[in-house]
Amino acid sequence: MNTTHVRPSVPPLSTAKAASAAKAWRVTLVGPRLLEDKALQRQFGAEYRLRVFSRLREAAASMDEESERADVVVTEQSLLDGAGVELLRDLRARAPETIRVLLLDSADPEAVQRAVNDAAVYQVVINPWHSESLLLLLRRALESRELARIHRYLSRELKFADAVVTRQSDAMRAVLQEVYSFDRMVFVSHAMADVCNLARKAAPTDLPVLIEGETGTGKELMARAIHLFSQRHALLFMAVNCAAINDDLLQSELFGHRRGAFTGATTDRLGLLQAADGGTVFLDEISEITPGMQVSLLRFLQEGEVRPIGSDQTRRCDVRIVAACNRPLRKLVDEGKFRQDLYYRLRGFELRIPPLRERPDDIPPLVSHMIEKYARLTSRRVAGVTPDAMARLCAFPFPGNVRELETEIRRLVALASDGEIITERHLPPEIAKIVPLPVARLSNVNLLLPGRTLKEKVEALEERLVRDTLDRCGWNHSRAARELGLSRVGLANKIKRYAIRRAGDAMNGTQ
DSSP states (O other), X not given: OOOOOOXXXXXXXXXXXXXXXXXXXXXEEESHHHHHOHHHHHHHHHHSEEEEESSHHHHHHHTSSGGGOOSEEEXXXXXXXXXXXHHHHHHHHHOTTSEEEEEESSOOHHHHHHHHHHHOOSEEEESSOOHHHHHHHHHHHHHHXXXXXXXXXXXXXXXXXXXXXXXXXXXXXXXXXXXHOBTTBOOOSHHHHHHHHHHHHHTTXXXXXXXXXXXXXXXXXXXXXXXXXXXXXXXXXXXXEXXXXXXHHHHHHHHEEOXXXXXXXXXXXXXXXXXXXXXXXXXXXXXXXOHHHHHHHHHHHHHOEEOOBTOSOOEEXXXXXXXXXXXXXXXXXXXXXXXXXXXXXXXXXXXEOOOGGGOGGGHHHHHHHHHHHHHHHTTOOOOEEOHHHHHHHHHSOOTTHHHHHHHHHHHHHHHSOTTOEEOGGGSOHHHHTOOOOOHHHHTTSOTTOTTOOHHHHHHHHHXXXXXXXXXXXXXXXXXXXXXXXXXXXXXXXXXXXXXXXOXXXXXXXXX
């Protein structure tokens, strides 16, 4: 029996089309009694496209092609050429979306269990069955199937929408990272944001960059970031510490030499400036180079030419210079220790990386980043840092800046047990003994309010310090007085003068 029809479209059906679409569903009845029941066939045929078979082989052959497979198959268990459950078991593999209904002559629990397990039937109906009940069963089964189809459709749509939102979020995250981060620089402070924003503007240009900052502030990391954000990022970035080698070796390191140019020059050597042609060369501790080296470097910056030691030929090199120093170069120029013309050549862009003590806001994100980094490298899990330990880290001046902080965090990760949180007891004595100021709470005191005299502002600060110390010490007067450097009587006078009350006492109206 050949029938042609159109399945419902993928989008959910509207209510107006539901009735007409029901006629498109195909229902197959298999079994001798179903074949003889004309009244049941008329009822089913009025709503669905119906096919009826008496034998298992005929029904299976009719559904060989995918276009001919039924949406619902209702079969008797006892067929003339086999068992109905065999047909349903075969359909489970070939057409898993087909709704399978099995009609049994008896309510044998084992037979029902086998049918459910073997063929994953939707419903088992026990004899005697009624046409109205079977019709209602089919309606509910097809409604469930349609709901499942709609659910799959909506799930795909939501997954697609979620993917779009994710891609948009990733794009937005990339934009935010471009604005608030600079390569591997980790910061949240406005001071570092200003420096990195200027560096980002300097990166696409070919102007030299001069980076000033104390030892350990991350000058080389900044130089690498500038290179990676520049048009030269695909070419070499080469670094040399000018303070680590003497003048002759530095001349050879940068400009190269010819064989026999000096004692020990047994082969030709290609200098960094030629090797990094098209890329970037980072000159660290530029303030330490000698006056003779300053002249050679100035000539290269002016002419872009390199002449190796012992050679009479010059070669042009397109290299961007990024220099760094841990002392203010302007001051060295004023003192006559550095050439003024070289200074002006180097400072196409001038960046100053503030020391860590000037930007304590950057310590928490740096600590989190470093803990994650070294915990991953050591295959360990560190739960984090307690607020008290973090407050002490933020209050420590770190004369070695980020490099010192990184060494300390590496040690703390090694000390902490797997899954442990870093506390005050893990800190070294020089950090653990620091009593951090309650900065977050002090920030609530606006000491710059107009109309306040200096005396009033000092008193407001004193009140806040006394209150915060008492709260931190659990209102232990002896401990609070010791921290404030007062006697118990002096502390009591401060409490009385500023009418300071414990939070709970204030609510209860007691002194």
